[in-house]
Amino acid sequence: xxxxxxxxxxxxxxxxxxxxxxxxxxxxxxxxxxxxxxxxxxxxxxxxxxxxxxxxxxxxxxxxxxxxxxxxxxxxxxxxxxxxxxxxxxxxxxxxxxxxxxxxxxxxxxxxxxxxxxxxxxxxxxxxxxxxx
Numbered sequence: 001x002x003x004x005x006x007x008x009x010x011x012x013x014x015x016x017x018x019x020x021x022x023x024x025x026x027x028x029x030x031x032x033x034x035x036x037x038x039x040x041x042x043x044x045x046x047x048x049x050x051x052x053x054x055x056x057x058x059x060x061x062x063x064x065x066x067x068x069x070x071x072x073x074x075x076x077x078x079x080x081x082x083x084x085x086x087x088x089x090x091x092x093x094x095x096x097x098x099x100x101x102x103x104x105x106x107x108x109x110x111x112x113x114x115x116x117x118x119x120x121x122x123x124x125x126x127x128x129x130x131x132x133x
Contacts (some may be wrong), residue, residue, distance in 0.1 A: 029115045037110045044103045051096035056087045 065082050 027029055030113065030120065034110065034113050034117060037106065037113060040104065041106050041110060044106055045101065048096065048099040048103050050094065051099050055089070055092050055096050058085060061085065062089065 062085050065085065
């Protein structure tokens with residue numbers, strides 16, 4: 001029985017010592033990952049906004065082309081748009097949807113990483129409190 005408690009105490013000491021060192025290094029690396037992820041999310045937000053604005057612009061161009069088609073006033077640019085728009089619009093819509101889903105998943109990943117960093121900070125504080133006793 002005595003040996004088991006000695007082994008248990010020694011393992012706890014080693015685990016506490018190693019995890020404090022690892023926690024400090026781990027916290028810094030987690031902060032770097034979070035900073036990179038935040039920058040990536042900002043970039044993805046702009047890409048998403050631009051993609052959706054392009055979709056709206058394509059719908060507006062389509063409405064103008066359709067209006068001129070109804071009035072029977074055609075020029076070359078309107079004819080080109082009337083042929084290209086049915087191919088461009090679905091592609092832009094797909095890109096906008098992909099960026100939106102990507103933004104959502106990256107935001108969730110960032111939230112989880114932030115929670116992990118906070119839990120690591122709490123763990124370090126609790127270990128310090130346990131070590132002071």
